[in-house]
Amino acid sequence: MLNRANKNYNSDVLDSLARELKRPLVLMSKQAELNQSAPDKKHMELIRRTAEKALRLIDSYLLTAQSEYGQQLLPVESFGIGSVIYNVAEEIRPMAKQANIDVVLNVKDALVEANKEGVRAAIWCLSEMVLEHASSEPEKTAIEINARKSTDSVRISVLSKTIKVKNSDIKKAQRNLGGTHMALSSASSESGVRLAVAGLLGESLGTSLKAVREDNKQGLGFDLSLSSQLQLGIG
Amino acid sequence: MRVLIVEPSKDLAGVISDSFSQENIIADVAHTAQAGIAHADKNKPDIVVLELLMSDHNGLEFIHEFKSYQDWFDIPILIYSDLSSEELGKAVGWREDMNIIGHLYKPTASLKELKGYVKSAFNED
Numbered sequence: 248m249l250n251r252a253n254k255n256y257n258s259d260v261l262d263s264l265a266r267e268l269k270r271p272l273v274l275m276s277k278q279a280e281l282n283q284s285a286p287d288k289k290h291m292e293l294i295r296r297t298a299e300k301a302l303r304l305i306d307s308y309l310l311t312a313q314s315e316y317g318q319q320l321l322p323v324e325s326f327g328i329g330s331v332i333y334n335v336a337e338e339i340r341p342m343a344k345q346a347n348i349d350v351v352l353n354v355k356d357a358l359v360e361a362n363k364e365g366v367r368a369a370i371w372c373l374s375e376m377v378l379e380h381a382s383s384e385p386e387k388t389a390i391e392i393n394a395r396k397s398t399d400s401v402r403i404s405v406l407s408k409t410i411k412v413k414n415s416d417i418k419k420a421q422r423n424l425g426g427t428h429m430a431l432s433s434a435s436s437e438s439g440v441r442l443a444v445a446g447l448l449g450e451s452l453g454t455s456l457k458a459v460r461e462d463n464k465q466g467l468g469f470d471l472s473l474s475s476q477l478q479l480g481i482g
Numbered sequence: 483m484r485v486l487i488v489e490p491s492k493d494l495a496g497v498i499s500d501s502f503s504q505e506n507i508i509a510d511v512a513h514t515a516q517a518g519i520a521h522a523d524k525n526k527p528d529i530v531v532l533e534l535l536m537s538d539h540n541g542l543e544f545i546h547e548f549k550s551y552q553d554w555f556d557i558p559i560l561i562y563s564d565l566s567s568e569e570l571g572k573a574v575g576w577r578e579d580m581n582i583i584g585h586l587y588k589p590t591a592s593l594k595e596l597k598g599y600v601k602s603a604f605n606e607d
Contacts, residue, residue, distance in 0.1 A: 277497045
């Protein structure tokens with residue numbers, strides 16, 4: 248039988264899912280309507296991309312629920328941080344190009360043990376935030392994704408010359424990290440809903456989340472431990 | 483006619499804007515409340531289409547700030563939101579006071595309905 252806490256949790260999950268899923272579905276319905284009146288390949292591509300976002304969102308909620316009830320453990324594996332950053336950069340480049348922004352990598356590769364998708368989502372989330380900041384600049388600019396290895400950790404940061412990081416940005420990033428649900432769904436990143444498992448991601452990475460300043464660049468970053476496992480899951 | 487669309491989703495704002503352009507209606511797009519005010523300052527709109535759910539300021543704050551400028555007080559605002567009428571409440575009074583001409587629930591109101599509503603506000607059917 249469900250106790251009150253579980254009922255509240257279930258209700259929160261359903262409420263969040265409904266609200267977040269509404270966005271891509273609304274977008275798809277309007278994109279389809281526009282395509283009906285003015286058929287265009289570009290519209291169909293947008294519909295496809297939005298549908299993928301909606302599917303990732305559903306998957307992430309499913310994973311959240313399964314993890315919460317102990318039906319699934321989020322895998323922890325060894326991986327090179329460099330390849331993850333490279334993949335994220337490839338994914339955000341088209342978006343950055345539209346905003347006249349270059350994506351530069353400055354990566355010292357390191358082997359970490361963590362939930363790969365969670366870390367990938369976190370880097371994606373920070374990159375998206377810094378991009379959003381930088382895109383308000385009228386002139387061409389760049390964002391830089393860094394990985395710097397120290398004795399027992401690797402610092403991952405996303406920086407730009409043209410942004411200034413405020414306390415509210417840190418709070419927003421922590422909220423967004425809590426809302427990534429281990430998935431690369433930008434559809435979910437705006438709301439910052441905090442669910443139990445997503446909260447673990449927020450706690451694990453969010454607590455070390457900080458404003459990073461290097462030379463004349465500013466941005467957001469977090470430290471990932473090399474020695475201890477970053478267990479993002481229940482169990 | 484010039485419409486100012488205040489919509490946080492860039493993709494959706496683009497779709498709405500393209501849809502207005504098909505009708506030869508000039509559409510300016512802003513993704514935040516502050517950008518909306520700045521846009522209106524640059525190009526005075528004939529009507530504002532507003533999403534209430536925004537990350538920086540909420541839409542109600544936008545309405546209050548927008549209506550605090552005397553020059554813009556008579557510019558009608560149409561709420562096109564993910565918030566349903568039930569969620570928005572029945573505060574009809576403030577809507578009339580603020581020249582809010584209507585509320586369309588985004589998930590069920592089509593682009594056609596939106597354009598029809600905007601045009602009817604100016605008797606351009």
